[in-house]
Amino acid sequence: MKQRSVVSWTAMIMAYTRAEHYDQAIDLFLDMEEEGVKIDEFVITSVLHACACKGSSKDGQCIHEYALKNGMISNTSVANALMDMYAKCGNMEEARSVFHSTLNKNIISWNTLIGGYSKNGFPNDALHLFGNIPQRIRPNAITMACLLPAVASLSCLERGREIHAYVIRAGFVRNHQVENALVDMYVKCGALILARVLFDRIYEKNLVTWTVMIAGYGMHGYGADAIALFKQMRRKGIKPDKVSFVAILYACSHSGLIHEGWYFFNMMRNEYQIEPNLEHYACMVDLLSRAGRLKKAYEFINSMPIEPDSTVWGALLCGCRVYRDVNLAEKVAEKIFKLEPDNTGYYVLLANIYTEAEKWEEVKRLRERIGSRRLKKNPGCSWIETRGKVQVFVSGDNSHPQKEEIKKFVEDVMKRMKEEEQYVPNARYALMINADDRVKEEALCGHSEKLAIAFGILNSAYGRPIHVTKNLRICGDCHEFAKFVSKVTGREIVLRDSNRFHKFEEGRCSCRGYW
DNA sequence: TTAGGGTTAG
8 A cells, every 4th residue: 555544554453463463463553653653542442452362461551551641541442442451461450440540431341341350250340340330321232241151150040040130121132142141151050951941942053052051061960961962063064163172072071971082082183173272182181080091191191292281280180189199190290380380279189199198298298388389278168149148158267147057067967977877077188187087077067068058958948959159179078978968958959169060969969970 | 425443152
């Protein structure tokens, strides 16, 4: 072009961004500045979008400064693009600060911050913000698509149903993204049947619709249903992508379907020419490890064409725990500690492996190592929704108004378990070394998931299922506890941990040992 | 007069 206007530059920056060449998009902005082209708000938002997609706020901060200096920040679109950039880079503090200093907030401003909170692990803030949208600003379908993942991550079914009702009243039901987000919300709130009803009613199912449902079956341990749906999807001519393959591989590993897992892994590569990414590899390692084929899993990792990360090695470490392979666990853990020296979860996992093997010296050394890095264990936390209110329990928490009642319930159950099932308190799950068994048992009684289950039984009508959510994986002792409680109270207990759903019914768990 | 922008589901 002989003459390039600011519009030509903007179009080019957008094109580079769409093609995922973020650095080139940003370079183009620098070039145009150098050439003395007059910069306007449109270019700023475009280049901010490139920074957002790139995911590092360093470039974005420079643009932020530029916008401030040139008085562009009062433009709502520029402010929105800034918020989105910070949110996508995981910097919610900056996003919030921009939001609060924006005078003319429109619905996009609210959506951007709500979505940012949802995606960055602040679901309560997302819900709170939604409640504060002023009357004159009308939420739209996108608002719901931003908000529903927050409900899903909290696993608050009542709240989710309220929002579903709102979606119906406001007339957003025919929106694809909203429909899919609703199905996903029901799946993650443990209401698999409701999710399926909604799924069946969706007239035009797209790839995301199918993937949500397949992942849902996987999470709940229905591997065969996940496979049936995957096949049905292919018959309808919908081409699976890398995310749907993660869903199906995940479903196979959580149901112990080894052969099927390999079948889909090969299908992905041969039939669809999709190169496996870290998530796919982690699923395969998980599949092998759960089946006890630890050596094969180790070899598999070493043969990967891409560098394995901590999640891949972590899947093997979990397997080492199940099959009590201390030697391999040590080797694997060292690799993980190099990759992620500050993630306490893996130290705890290795400590548990040592404890279960009664290697007390090693436990002590590991504790010292954790201490010297000034790392703190991420506290276990469970929550339960009753009558629309969420009750949160933190491990060992003693502040609950019903604490005596809850404590008595847990102790009574443990006592009955000892008498009726020859249950031995799994003191190995209480991560303390210089304590006697009594103290350990007491610590076990205080686990957050036991408290939440007890609270649920005590505060809901007979026959009602109990839904509990936990931030970490459920502990083995609590798993036994939940089975027993489901038997003696005749209640169904649905527990979502950080990994999957466990449905306890009449003394059995739906996971059948596949955690 | 027209061209270029910011929010959305797995």
